[in-house]
Amino acid sequence: MLAFLLRRIVVAIPTVILISIFVFGLQKLLPGDPILAMAGEERDPEVIEFLREKYRMNDPVPVQYLAWVKGALTGDLGISLRTNQPVTELIGQKLPVTIQLAVMALIFALVIGIPAGILSAVKKGTITDYIANVVALSGLSIPNFWLGIMLILLVAVNWQLLPASGYVPPGEDLWLSIKTMLMPAFVLGTALAATLMRHTRSAMLGVLKSDYVRTARAKGLAERRVILKHAFRNALTPIVTLTALLFGELIAGAVLTEQIFTIPGFGKLVVDAVFNRDYAVVQGIVLVTALGFIVMNILADAAYFVLNPRLRKQ
Amino acid sequence: ADFRFALESDPDVLDPDQSRTFVGRIVYAALCDKLVDITPELELVPQLATEWSWNDDGTKLTMKLREGVTFHDGTPFDAEAVAANIERSQTMEESRRKSEVASISGTEVLGSHEIRIDLAQPDATLLAQFADRAGMMVSPAAAAEAGADFGLNPVCSGPFKFEERVAQDKIVLSKFADYWNADEINFDSVTYLPIPDDTVRLANLQSGDVDAINRLAATDRARIIEDPEIQVEEVISLGYQGITFNVGNGDKADNPWGNDARLRRAFELSLDREAISQVVFEGAAAPGNQSFPPNSPWYDSGTPMPERDVEKAKELLAEAGYADGIDLEVQVPNRPVSMQLMQVVQSMAAEAGINITLNAKEFATMLADQSAGDYVASQVGWSGRVDPDGNIHQFVTTEGGINDSGFSNPDVDAALDAARVTADTATRKESYDEARKILNEEAPLVYIYHDTWIWALDDDIKGFTPYPDGMFRLEGVSKSE
Amino acid sequence: MDSPLLQVENLKFRFRGQPQDVVEGISFRVGRNETLCIVGESGCGKSVTALALMGLLPRDSVRFGSGEIRFDGDSFTPSDHDRIAAMRGDRMAMIFQEPMTSLNPAFRIGDQIAEAVEQHRKCGKAKARERAVEMLRRVGIPAPEQRMNEYPHQLSGGMRQRVMIAMALANDPELLIADEPTTALDVTVQAQILDLIAELQAETGMGTIMITHDLGVVAEIATDVAVMYAGQVVEYGPAEAIFNDPQHPYTIGLMASVPTLTGPRRRLSTVPGSVPSIGQMPEGCRFSSRCPFAAPVCASRPELAEVAPGHRAACHFAPLDQTLERRA
Amino acid sequence: MAQPATAQPATPATIDPQTVVADDPVLAARPENRVWKKFRSHKSAMLGGFLVGFFVLMAVFAPILPIPDPTATDWGAVRKAPSAAHWLGTDEIGRDVLARLVWGARASLMAGVVSVGIAVAFGVPLGILAGYFGGWTDGIISRCTEALLAVPFLILAIALAAFLGPSLTNAMIAIGLSATPVFVRLTRGQVISVKAEDYVEGAHAIGLSTPKILSRYIFPNILPPVLVQATLTIATAIIAEASLSFLGLGQQPPAPSWGSMLNTAKNFLAQAPWMAMWPGIAIFLVVLGFNLLGDGLRDALDPREH
Amino acid sequence: MSDTILKADGLKKHFHLGGGFMAETKVVRAVDGVSIEVRRGETFAIVGESGCGKSTLARLLMRLLEPTDGAIEFEERDIAGIRGRDLRELRRDMQFVFQDPFSSLNPRMSVGKLVGEPIETHRPELSRAQRRQEVARLLNIVGLRPEHADRYPHEFSGGQRQRIGIARALASNPRLVIGDEPVSALDVSVQAQVVNLLHDLKSKLDMTLVIIAHDLAVIRHMSDRVAVMYLGQVVESGPTDEIFANPRHPYTMALLSAIPEAAHGRARTRLALSGETPSPAAPPSGCRFHTRCPFAREDCATRIPELGPATTESRVACHYWQDIAADRPAAGLTPAAGRSEGAQRRFALYEAATQATTPNPKTAANAEA
Ligand SMILES: Nc1ncnc2c1ncn2[C@@H]1O[C@H](COP(=O)(O)OP(=O)(O)OP(=O)(O)O)[C@@H](O)[C@H]1O
Ligand SMILES: Nc1ncnc2c1ncn2[C@@H]1O[C@H](COP(=O)(O)OP(=O)(O)OP(=O)(O)O)[C@@H](O)[C@H]1O
Numbered sequence A: 001m002l003a004f005l006l007r008r009i010v011v012a013i014p015t016v017i018l019i020s021i022f023v024f025g026l027q028k029l030l031p032g033d034p035i036l037a038m039a040g041e042e043r044d045p046e047v048i049e050f051l052r053e054k055y056r057m058n059d060p061v062p063v064q065y066l067a068w069v070k071g072a073l074t075g076d077l078g079i080s081l082r083t084n085q086p087v088t089e090l091i092g093q094k095l096p097v098t099i100q101l102a103v104m105a106l107i108f109a110l111v112i113g114i115p116a117g118i119l120s121a122v123k124k125g126t127i128t129d130y131i132a133n134v135v136a137l138s139g140l141s142i143p144n145f146w147l148g149i150m151l152i153l154l155v156a157v158n159w160q161l162l163p164a165s166g167y168v169p170p171g172e173d174l175w176l177s178i179k180t181m182l183m184p185a186f187v188l189g190t191a192l193a194a195t196l197m198r199h200t201r202s203a204m205l206g207v208l209k210s211d212y213v214r215t216a217r218a219k220g221l222a223e224r225r226v227i228l229k230h231a232f233r234n235a236l237t238p239i240v241t242l243t244a245l246l247f248g249e250l251i252a253g254a255v256l257t258e259q260i261f262t263i264p265g266f267g268k269l270v271v272d273a274v275f276n277r278d279y280a281v282v283q284g285i286v287l288v289t290a291l292g293f294i295v296m297n298i299l300a301d302a303a304y305f306v307l308n309p310r311l312r313k314q
Numbered sequence B: 001a002d003f004r005f006a007l008e009s010d011p012d013v014l015d016p017d018q019s020r021t022f023v024g025r026i027v028y029a030a031l032c033d034k035l036v037d038i039t040p041e042l043e044l045v046p047q048l049a050t051e052w053s054w055n056d057d058g059t060k061l062t063m064k065l066r067e068g069v070t071f072h073d074g075t076p077f078d079a080e081a082v083a084a085n086i087e088r089s090q091t092m093e094e095s096r097r098k099s100e101v102a103s104i105s106g107t108e109v110l111g112s113h114e115i116r117i118d119l120a121q122p123d124a125t126l127l128a129q130f131a132d133r134a135g136m137m138v139s140p141a142a143a144a145e146a147g148a149d150f151g152l153n154p155v156c157s158g159p160f161k162f163e164e165r166v167a168q169d170k171i172v173l174s175k176f177a178d179y180w181n182a183d184e185i186n187f188d189s190v191t192y193l194p195i196p197d198d199t200v201r202l203a204n205l206q207s208g209d210v211d212a213i214n215r216l217a218a219t220d221r222a223r224i225i226e227d228p229e230i231q232v233e234e235v236i237s238l239g240y241q242g243i244t245f246n247v248g249n250g251d252k253a254d255n256p257w258g259n260d261a262r263l264r265r266a267f268e269l270s271l272d273r274e275a276i277s278q279v280v281f282e283g284a285a286a287p288g289n290q291s292f293p294p295n296s297p298w299y300d301s302g303t304p305m306p307e308r309d310v311e312k313a314k315e316l317l318a319e320a321g322y323a324d325g326i327d328l329e330v331q332v333p334n335r336p337v338s339m340q341l342m343q344v345v346q347s348m349a350a351e352a353g354i355n356i357t358l359n360a361k362e363f364a365t366m367l368a369d370q371s372a373g374d375y376v377a378s379q380v381g382w383s384g385r386v387d388p389d390g391n392i393h394q395f396v397t398t399e400g401g402i403n404d405s406g407f408s409n410p411d412v413d414a415a416l417d418a419a420r421v422t423a424d425t426a427t428r429k430e431s432y433d434e435a436r437k438i439l440n441e442e443a444p445l446v447y448i449y450h451d452t453w454i455w456a457l458d459d460d461i462k463g464f465t466p467y468p469d470g471m472f473r474l475e476g477v478s479k480s481e
Numbered sequence C: 001m002d003s004p005l006l007q008v009e010n011l012k013f014r015f016r017g018q019p020q021d022v023v024e025g026i027s028f029r030v031g032r033n034e035t036l037c038i039v040g041e042s043g044c045g046k047s048v049t050a051l052a053l054m055g056l057l058p059r060d061s062v063r064f065g066s067g068e069i070r071f072d073g074d075s076f077t078p079s080d081h082d083r084i085a086a087m088r089g090d091r092m093a094m095i096f097q098e099p100m101t102s103l104n105p106a107f108r109i110g111d112q113i114a115e116a117v118e119q120h121r122k123c124g125k126a127k128a129r130e131r132a133v134e135m136l137r138r139v140g141i142p143a144p145e146q147r148m149n150e151y152p153h154q155l156s157g158g159m160r161q162r163v164m165i166a167m168a169l170a171n172d173p174e175l176l177i178a179d180e181p182t183t184a185l186d187v188t189v190q191a192q193i194l195d196l197i198a199e200l201q202a203e204t205g206m207g208t209i210m211i212t213h214d215l216g217v218v219a220e221i222a223t224d225v226a227v228m229y230a231g232q233v234v235e236y237g238p239a240e241a242i243f244n245d246p247q248h249p250y251t252i253g254l255m256a257s258v259p260t261l262t263g264p265r266r267r268l269s270t271v272p273g274s275v276p277s278i279g280q281m282p283e284g285c286r287f288s289s290r291c292p293f294a295a296p297v298c299a300s301r302p303e304l305a306e307v308a309p310g311h312r313a314a315c316h317f318a319p320l321d322q323t324l325e326r327r328a
Numbered sequence D: 001m002a003q004p005a006t007a008q009p010a011t012p013a014t015i016d017p018q019t020v021v022a023d024d025p026v027l028a029a030r031p032e033n034r035v036w037k038k039f040r041s042h043k044s045a046m047l048g049g050f051l052v053g054f055f056v057l058m059a060v061f062a063p064i065l066p067i068p069d070p071t072a073t074d075w076g077a078v079r080k081a082p083s084a085a086h087w088l089g090t091d092e093i094g095r096d097v098l099a100r101l102v103w104g105a106r107a108s109l110m111a112g113v114v115s116v117g118i119a120v121a122f123g124v125p126l127g128i129l130a131g132y133f134g135g136w137t138d139g140i141i142s143r144c145t146e147a148l149l150a151v152p153f154l155i156l157a158i159a160l161a162a163f164l165g166p167s168l169t170n171a172m173i174a175i176g177l178s179a180t181p182v183f184v185r186l187t188r189g190q191v192i193s194v195k196a197e198d199y200v201e202g203a204h205a206i207g208l209s210t211p212k213i214l215s216r217y218i219f220p221n222i223l224p225p226v227l228v229q230a231t232l233t234i235a236t237a238i239i240a241e242a243s244l245s246f247l248g249l250g251q252q253p254p255a256p257s258w259g260s261m262l263n264t265a266k267n268f269l270a271q272a273p274w275m276a277m278w279p280g281i282a283i284f285l286v287v288l289g290f291n292l293l294g295d296g297l298r299d300a301l302d303p304r305e306h
Numbered sequence E: 001m002s003d004t005i006l007k008a009d010g011l012k013k014h015f016h017l018g019g020g021f022m023a024e025t026k027v028v029r030a031v032d033g034v035s036i037e038v039r040r041g042e043t044f045a046i047v048g049e050s051g052c053g054k055s056t057l058a059r060l061l062m063r064l065l066e067p068t069d070g071a072i073e074f075e076e077r078d079i080a081g082i083r084g085r086d087l088r089e090l091r092r093d094m095q096f097v098f099q100d101p102f103s104s105l106n107p108r109m110s111v112g113k114l115v116g117e118p119i120e121t122h123r124p125e126l127s128r129a130q131r132r133q134e135v136a137r138l139l140n141i142v143g144l145r146p147e148h149a150d151r152y153p154h155e156f157s158g159g160q161r162q163r164i165g166i167a168r169a170l171a172s173n174p175r176l177v178i179g180d181e182p183v184s185a186l187d188v189s190v191q192a193q194v195v196n197l198l199h200d201l202k203s204k205l206d207m208t209l210v211i212i213a214h215d216l217a218v219i220r221h222m223s224d225r226v227a228v229m230y231l232g233q234v235v236e237s238g239p240t241d242e243i244f245a246n247p248r249h250p251y252t253m254a255l256l257s258a259i260p261e262a263a264h265g266r267a268r269t270r271l272a273l274s275g276e277t278p279s280p281a282a283p284p285s286g287c288r289f290h291t292r293c294p295f296a297r298e299d300c301a302t303r304i305p306e307l308g309p310a311t312t313e314s315r316v317a318c319h320y321w322q323d324i325a326a327d328r329p330a331a332g333l334t335p336a337a338g339r340s341e342g343a344q345r346r347f348a349l350y351e352a353a354t355q356a357t358t359p360n361p362k363t364a365a366n367a368e369a
């Protein structure tokens, strides 16, 4: 297991290098001049020249890259051109926010998606299955921003049940924090729940057809036990892997959701940074999310390992 | 009590010498006092400077400073501090204020609370600059210590002091107990929340999550005015929105639109500014054809807003050799209001035979292209300055810092330069009118309208006064429980 | 003579959406200590018959036409799910063809066996595990205490099939249904497993239904044989009678096409054509479309008539030699 | 009757004659018919096909439908509720919402189809290369794919759209490129499993050249899952175009797309709810349609389900 | 022309499993030193239990796999290392029939295309029309109808599909056809059809046939000579009749005795083997069979037996085969007691009837030609 993880990590290294090049290339890709963007309405040429020097914009690209990599390796991702804050600090600030959103959304997604998936697989072809599928598809096909704004208008403005937007750190007021995050997490969660439900359904359908489920029935086990223990346990493996792959979707969804609900997380940071050409921030965030993705996948592989006795050391 | 105010975007760095965003200035209104302030009628009034006087040739400004003022870190405010601030604005490499205080050649501390500012040549705009970021006083001690990072923890002398900032989430200021005008301040703290989406910002006000919002969308105005729980305040802004043509900025200027003023005038004639204001803003914007809004004392009534005249526009086109119509590519920031505006413009111009193609760009890209001269026409605006110079000089003078149009006309240069050096309002107005006449003919910039600042406030909030500079001043504002 | 352990009468069902019955009115019986072999080509309905007895057919997609099951004197219908479910895994047990996939890969084999015990004997976990060890030992798995903590993938095919047998027999069922338990295994291992089943049967006296398409296996273990073709039993009787005195053309064709290990090498006989699919079955005798002796009379369904004591064949012409010679 | 094997009678003429096929009814059905039949019996797939077909027809026949010009403005009828003159109401600058909805179908469906086309055009060949040749080719392609996959879809799309400049075409390119890694992965996996099929070995055994094996054996057999993924991705891409529009990076005015309509409309949810309702419903229906269609195809093309 | 058409010498194929960074590699010795000779015109059989390396050997002979070591000669030409064009040329002369008729035909190609493909590849000179005709002829040969060319594989039953596979193999006029378990996946009744077909084709088309199987009865019916494999090696080889009558290697004996025969009441003396085949990744030392051999002696665990001559025709790899033969004189099988007289008449009738009702596809083909 340890060796496996190690191997997995080593294999990820070239990917990470590629990602870093790619991420760095992003800034060369984007049009618009970051310095100009930060020079303000007045655009004093002297200041602009000074800033170019200060942020090493005049160096050759490979030099800039190496300098960036060197910094990144020591945990220094540069500073935000816009607010002068160190990017590492910004990320430190935003990460917990997005994690909270992601976790709550994931909880929504799991709590809705998995039971619905199991139910619709078990009741395949019935009206229950049909309804579950259509609801799931609705989750997939309603744009997040639309649902989000609708919810804000309905829940926050009309019913005044929940705060309209924003973010409260859990450390400050846990209950309020959860309440504030409820709508965004739901919006983000529904789309994921839909995906998860469909994955669960198809995994369960596959497993339910398998011989060992028939064996479990032949043993005389109660249907509940057959489904929840024998079938679900085996369907879990693909579900876990897919859940890790959902990470990307989660982050992408978070970008929009944070935009709508004005949540000061990763997604909002990165979109604003792209629009402001705040490269250090864009690079930092994309790097961290990409690493996060890789870590999630390694974890998923590890979970696969744990869940799948076939892979465990004999 | 806490005052929660929703902004339309997240301010940039909170250092008056470095900052460049409009919303940043709103935060400074609570955080940093300036040497002078303005009235809603744009008259200059004392703030940290209690009185001031010019020498005869307008090259020396002597200011008396308010006594008993301290910065948030306890550093006393005195003439030395003013001198240090001016030096900082002039010399700090990151300073964006250099051009604003470029005319200052030196300072002389005359007493603990008296200072003389020497100018290289007369500068009529200086006091107005002191009513803005260039006049904001930061604690010299803190500034010296933090250097370029001052904005992470700004120390000024305003009614509120900096508590914390979470980028894109909030900026929290708390009441500064030792503020010289503390009686006027009725809040214990103020929280600025950037909420970019108009609908969501308004929803926050409606749901009671914030006390007031900046920039209510014009299209929401009519509906919200009806809402008994919400009050709406508005004032015409100092800024403008319009279309800048590339008439001399690089190779791309060499096109019919850059070469022939008749085309630009024809374009202007095809527009119905009233209708634009009605359609896009439901009337909540002031149509205009100059860099100053029609209600401004600087407005030149000699060149009034032309009526829409499609026939005349066509004539002009024909005269210029485009009787069959002509294409025009306009770059436009991909923001909803600009898009909506340009679509209306597009359909109006089409009636005169001008086929506009919209080239939507992100703001950052557009800015870069515009300053590089890589455009034909561009839909841009300006947030406006108290002094008229700030709305025109740098845009149309040959050496102007933001002259993206590349316009150059010696008469305009002369008139606008002259307006800078006299303090006499009447003389200045004459100069501006003179420039206006030429600019009207040449039309490198076609002004369309002036935004109306619209604030929406919870009904409990009392005592708010709208200022044309768009700031939200908290003096005298209170919340009834 | 007391009633047999299991008696099936006129079992008939179809899958939803299909125009014809997949199993069309079959009857057979199994006594204690007896082995009934059901033989037939692939797709003739052997497995579904077994699954029907075990109540394991997907409930929503199967339609029972008729049928009566008498188990140890109790009588019920195949759609009597609750009663069948109560006996399943307890009084009657089943093992399947695919030892590779029939065990749950996620659980230890000991637990999988113990689970069956716990379910029916309502004894504690510890007791159930004890029983699991005992069963593993009985099916000849060395070091059962350690082996029971292994996962299915750690075992070879033969071992897995032993585990399946241990699991099926853990509750001392009265009836064992084995659906091609050795098809996936090598001949040498097949021999081991067949011996094991015979041994355990002798020990417990259970009745066994063995499903296979391998006539060799049948010859080895059967007391009685039912030959199935396309959902019908076409010949039924004691093993000896079936092998030495087959009456139905299909049985004859089947036997003639089996290559033998002894005797002269000859060109193999064949059964022409292939099994028609459901929906295209001829009316009456379903074999008529491939039968070399088919005649108009075959459009009516032949009775499974007794041709000798205990030996029945469903052919209008049985016994063939006499009928045909008389006809000629 | 029993003949020794060594002395088989010389019956060269008749090769084992039990040729069954005569009028084997199984042979009556053509394979396409079967897939089609199965698809037709799939109720939700038919519904999906109907929905998609409806919108496609609407898009195709937009020019000849009796609807106003989608960009014609009417200052006198700004944000008017549905009425006889404007069935679905008018938008913020007085354009007919129905006309924009119909024309918007073009942009939105194009966004879906073209971006998926791009993703397939790049992803499938790369996936085939990686899967079939393995080794270094695979290593390089897979690592790059992984790296791209690790950057969240929307961020990638935003960056690309910002790079290329906001327009529908560029949004399609951005969405297409961002969706490419998924197709590379899917194709690679499929190729690896198809490559191991007996019939591919059979192709080697008859001495077929690699290009022929790729085009006749590998490609047609990886196609069904790619097709299914494509329909599902079309749905995702339509939503993505809407999302990019939300960020100002999609279809550019005055040309309509559902996403940009929705994006503008969200500023008028309270005053003019119909502006958001119609494109919202249209997106929902067409995405639903493509999803149902994809599911139906999955079942119909899956030989195991036969 | 030599009598030997195909010859393998010391052929080895080792698969490296796992591996990659930091993972230990397992070496699977799937084929480990096999030497055989196939004579022109004969049917040569390879038999053994699952996993003993039969398929790998067949793929090596076909050069679908590259041998790790050893030589392969086809018509006196070394083909162990050829590649590219040469290899593709070789495919014309040597063809393969797969075990699984369901997975070995590309489901997306019509039968006509499937059968036409090798013609297109190896006889490019033929025109489209000629090719169609040739396909029709081939389909006819295997007992299908020319009209079937337009159908797709899934429309056929298993036996018919296997016929398509055979037609495809015959398309390039090969001199050698290797069949990897060509009948194992079929029902007995269909199996008999295909066994007969292969036999008839062989004698008609003057081919050499290499048949792989695990069913000894099928082997006995089809082959002239047979090689028995165990764990990647040949343990015994010789003429079929000789081996069935008088198996010498204990493994062959066990194999023969384990097969249940479809005849009632035969008393069996089974030579029971304990345990199961060890993994080819970790083959036992010495004689690979010693872990399961009832006659194993101590030194079997260390000494590796050579495949040495037992008679002029047959060879066996066992140290003690003579001793064992001495102890067990009657290792071969004896026929079971016969059927009833009536039954025998019924069988005769049946045989006669099936031959009589058969349509004669050849006539149709002749008419066309
Ligand atoms: N769940 C089901 N739905 C529809 N048809 C089914 C189902 N299960 C089995 N069948 C069909 O019923 C027929 C009989 O199948 P069955 O599995 O009983 O055959 P079998 O005799 O066991 O064959 P084999 O020797 O291949 O195991 C087949 O045609 C099969 O396709
Ligand atoms: N490509 C491969 N990679 C790794 N191991 C392989 C490969 N092909 C075959 N093997 C292994 O080589 C051994 C021999 O396999 P082979 O398929 O030749 O056996 P076989 O005798 O044909 O068995 P069966 O009767 O099951 O078809 C087996 O242990 C198998 O797992």
Ligand SMILES: [Mg+2]
Pocket (backbone or CB within 6 Å): C046, C047, C048, C179, C180
């Ligand atoms: Mg079966």
Ligand SMILES: [Mg+2]
Pocket (backbone or CB within 6 Å): E054, E055, E056, E180
């Ligand atoms: Mg094999």
